[in-house]
Amino acid sequence: MSFDFSRFGCKVFNDAVMCEKLSKNTYKSLRRSIDLGLPLEPEVADVVATAMKDWAVELGATHFTHWFQPMTSFTAGKHDSFISPQKDGKVILEFSGKELIVGEPDASSFPNGGLRNTFEARGYTSWDCTSPAFVRDNTLYIPTAFYSYTGEALDTKTPLLRSMEALNRQALRVLRAFGNKTATHVTPTVGAEQEYFLIDREKYEQRLDLKLCGRTLLGAKPPKGQEMEDHYCGRIRLRVASFMKQLDEALWELGVTSKTEHNEAAPAQHELAPVFESVNVACDHNQLTMEVMREVAKKNGLACLLHEKPFDGVNGSGKHNNWSLSTNDGQNLLDPGKTPYENLQFLVFLSAVIIGVDKYADLLRMSAANTGNDFRLGGHEAPPTIISIFLGEQLTHVLENIADGANPDQTPSCVLETGVATLPKLPKDDSDRNRTSPFAFTGNKFEFRMVGSSASISIANYVLNTIVADSLMEIANRLENCVDFDGEIQKIVREAVKTHGKVIFNGNNYTDDWVVEAEKRGLPNLSNTVDAIGAMVEPKNIALMERHHVMNEAECLSRYEIMLENYCKVISIEGHTMAQMCRREILPHMVEFAGKMAESYEKLAKMQVYNANIEEFVRELSTLITEVDDLCCELDIELDQCDQIADYVENARFHRDSIRRVMAELRTAVDRAERLVSSDAWPIPTYTDLLYRV
Template sequence: MDLTKLFGCKVFGDEAMRENLSREVYESLKRTQDTGLPLEENIAAAVAEGMKDWAVSHGATHYTHWFQPLTNITAGKHDSFIEPAGNGKIILEFSPKALIKGEPDASSFPSGGLRATFEARGYTAWDPTSPAFVRDGTLYIPTAFYSYTGEALDQKTPLLRSMEALNKQCLRLLRLLGNTKTNYVTPTVGAEQEYFLIDRDAYEQRLDLKICGRTLLGSRPPKGQELDDHYCGRIRLRVAEYMRALDEELWSLGVSSKTKHNEVAPAQHELAPVFDSANVACDHNQLTMEVMRVVAKQQGLACLLHEKPFAGINGSGKHNNYSLCTDDGLNLLASSKDPEENLHFLLMLAAFVSAVDQYADLLRASAASAGNDHRLGGFEAPPAIISIFLGENLTQSLCAAGNGGGCGKEEHKMLKTGVSTLPDLVKDDSDRNRTSPFAFTGNKFEFRMLGSSQSIAFTNTVLNCALADVFEDFCKRLEKAGDIRHEIRAIIADVVKEHGRIIFNGNNYSQAWVEEAKKRGLPILNTSLDAFECLLDQKNIDLFSRQGVFTPVECSSRYEILLENYIHVVSIEAATMLEMVRRQIYPALVRYAGEVARSVNEMKTAGVSAWSSTKHLHSLNDIIDQIDSEIEGVREAYVRSHSIENIREHALYLRDVLKVRMDSLRTACDAAETITDDQYWPIPSYTDILLRV
């Protein structure tokens, strides 16, 4: 297999554009992709014709405007290229209008009150900065999604707006620092994707996995991740074959899948791509999640992307690695040996410190969901407290720069291996802190709070927007300064003084840090419902408005959408749990208890002591009664929740009452599983699921 030919073979990328477009059209489209300049209408017509011819040559019969509504998954309606030509014949046609504009139903997607049922019209608009691709006989055209009245109804539009705001303010700052070569700045992202891979047959036998994506019942297996023997261990043959097929499909679609390995929990794995622009990285991550599920099904497997598919073992996250790169090859988060350049690097670090401290609540909200509530703070993921890890060296350098100290980069120290045949290794500036939610890791920041099923778009929108705002503040100060270098140091000093509280280089899992965070006044938003409230905070509404990313109406609509999603997820889980327990668990326990009772009677009739069996029967009967009582508690809370009209009160009731009763029902059922004959237990156990692949 020639990987260089396989990669991007299904993408209308640079090579395909060169082959199917004239030089003038190609160069115009490239300018739009590279700089964001609008595309001329006559150019769009030529692009549409060339794109259609290329897609048809790759087996496409349909096209779709591929967009990202506020559901964490993608959508699109598929239209064929055929048009009647008369005499019973057809022609293949793809107009520039069909390329540029689509009209999906905007009332059938989450809108947070922006669209009523009778207000159905919406628009999709072609995003030429993200390449089209062919998949399963359809040409996929990445698009933004708007309501008839102009509000963004998707993940892409705010992300693109935030990228423009960031580019504008960062370029302004670079000019003040003496950089005249850079033409645009792009936030680049690499999204590490964690997932579970289980046997399809076991998946199909679990209603909770099929409907909710996670197990609502299940006692812990005898062996989980206690021996630390799964992480980066040998990849099982069946999993290796899945990973091979997944890589090949992703590569053909232009997704630069780079790294694969076993994660900490049994049956858990990770895929990591190469960095790309935030917009393309977001599209690629959405595509990756879709392909992962499809390839798994083809291989007789199921790919689980829920944040916590199994209680008692690690859940799955998505690490958002973020940096700022320029068109002339600079990484603005890379330190330098040159003192002047390193002062500029420290100014960039100060910008991140300021942005994260001022908008920690928004970053927390960007990682908030009903699924992620099960994962955050569980000694497997960062706690629900935002902080930044810089490492002691960088923290000291930042403080020293603000106090007028040196800004030169220290020489890297060497790690002596002590073995003559092994090379001595160059040490990095700092260790890694895997407990930190926002850690500097060399030339990028890694935001580790995101859940595995979530879109990365909102997190990067918040980061872009917050940084743009901080850069704007820095620029205003520098534009008034007589001595730029002196003012840079003053800015860094002020950031350390005002926002240094967000820097924490220790163990984020410790209770001591929770107490310390309270003393520092950091927001502690333990659940998603706590975090969602910040979207209504005036300072955050003002931020989005200043940078042109969200209108106040769009902020409130997203708040409502997040609450609605939380309500739907928890309600569906409760209904699924009731169905499983009523129709599977409870009847199975009654049958098993009946079998034990018959055995007890037979033993007594035979004159054999049945003391132990009788004790077991009483235990079964007690737990059956407990489950019956807990079922009623969940049912009552579920019914009561539907009578609460206020959306916020509804969500809070689910969190504070219904979920607590569901936990009690689960505890009883899990206890029953441990004393029930395996032949009678009606659903695959954790051991069956996690060790079958």
């Protein structure tokens, strides 16, 4: 049956529901709080809470939860029922304004980077009324911010909300300088494309590495990978199509505008893309999408893998964070229009992005750093670790002309000729798309392609919002105090190109030549997570965050500590998992198979049949058994040693340089053994089993 689109958002306490369930005055008061960022009055909160509870109960809800996003890339929340015991032994359903607005989870049990001690457990969740509540699994989910007893942000949402306010404040100043009095709010909007893998659940359950680490720590390359390029946008298998249909319908009921879906480049890899929305809601919806993906996959006998590199040798997964700026009066501030060379307002906002990205390239790189992304970035399947901007030929030409003091001319619009009479003539875009660029302008938005598939997009977006807000603040200061307005704009654009244009690159980011060129330009190349996350505590970056009240120094330091600690924990779990798989699964089967081959050789020898190849085969496998066992012992020693390193930075470097080195050597040995041992004797599903059995 087809989906009844009248049910879109039926599980969301959205504007239509608020209009229906609230009195006119209550609705106006709530809308005022949402639109203007004002606190909700207690008496209004009580009325809203009762209406929200009644609506949720109608949909089968028995509980409510303050849904928040701690610094784990996952979501959290404790669930409380609506019931309230009465003296007669019965219960009634109650939900107060106080319960709606404020919750109190344990603040010391989540990553906090030293902001909380174990004995200092108090923390708060506070209702974010700009992101609508929804019902899921018989529970009313209330999106909230999460912060400590002393007021520091313990989540990813709070800095995001602060960055949105900073960007709005500075963007409005620039618009006012241009004489725009109708725009009262500027909102960053995002559409986050989500890549993922689907594999058979039964095979997934047979792999300890997939269950504990989300990626295969072992596995030889299959005979066929993605060489034929036959999977990308190809026919969707029936089982996957059924999953996608159920996923769409589940997301649509939750108000998530799942729009586009297709097969990605690697076998068993797919992508989902939503429609643009406010960055705050988009971040919440992306977290929700990942959770629903896992649930729907399990119901269909599948496992959804969101790790950045679940399979070695085939493309990994990312998130394409499409970011733009919209005003309440309907403008897209990054839309160049038909004549970008005349669109001074667009050129100013474009200059702000260029300045911000160049000045804070290290911070933007940090926002996409995690252990999984280290395997993906720079692997000719994703952008390299060097931040650069793709603008396309026309915009680059316009900016260069302004920088040189020439009159920018218009690149003539073209028609795409197909050579087929029956096909319509198509208008040709001003520039091609550059899939190798980490930060590409794609018509009226920027696509930040570095973000990992498992990560929260909140971090990338609060960094992006803040660095652009900082540029806009400097521009607003100049425009508000200048004498020659048009002349000042020319100076701003010219300086942006002359001073920061080194970050613009329209070529192939995958080539070695670009790495050399980027170094000549002085662009940072933070090739791994340990180096990249150091940007969080650079003095200029802390000053930036404090200047716009997005994070204070303590909050920046806490995030740095959390990222280092998480890096170590992830690799440690992977190391212990790998050692256990090798000792309890791989080695016993290698020994058993070698023994059987040796017995076969002895039986043949008794028959006066001598085969040197069989003898050599057993010797080779025996050598690999020794190598695997020795490397397991070495890995154990390295893992024990890292437990003795107290300094977070030193420990992270040790995990990166020593533990991952041994793991790579151990994997090479095991993968060689997989090619020797018969398929019925190999204890875990192979890449062929995982990638081609859906």
